[in-house]
Amino acid sequence: MITERAAEHGDLELDDLFLTIGHRFRRVELRRRMRDYVGGLLAPVARKNSWQLAEQAGHSTPDGLQHLLAGAK
Numbered sequence: 001m002i003t004e005r006a007a008e009h010g011d012l013e014l015d016d017l018f019l020t021i022g023h024r025f026r027r028v029e030l031r032r033r034m035r036d037y038v039g040g041l042l043a044p045v046a047r048k049n050s051w052q053l054a055e056q057a058g059h060s061t062p063d064g065l066q067h068l069l070a071g072a073k
Contacts, residue, residue, distance in 0.1 A: 011039075014035065014038065014039060014042070017038075018031065018034075018035050029064075030068060030072050033064050033065055033067075033068045033072075034068060036053070036054075036056075036057035036058075036059070036065065037053060037057075037065050037068060037069070039056070039057065040052070040053030040054075040056040040057055040065075041053070043056050050062035050065050050066055050069075053065060
């Protein structure tokens with residue numbers, strides 16, 4: 001079971017990671033989607049498919065995450 005403190009620590013580490021690699025994503029939308037995607041992979045989501053990851057991130061559809069993985073440059 002993940003405690004609230006551990007989740008907050010993980011969020012801080014994720015923020016640090018994206019401060020380090022964020023410049024590799026030119027558009028802010030792509031940076032946010034990548035953060036949502038990685039955050040979903042690390043979250044306690046039962047299945048790690050695009051619908052569940054998008055739902056975890058608060059997106060209405062997985063289209064943005066799928067575009068990130070399939071066609072973003």
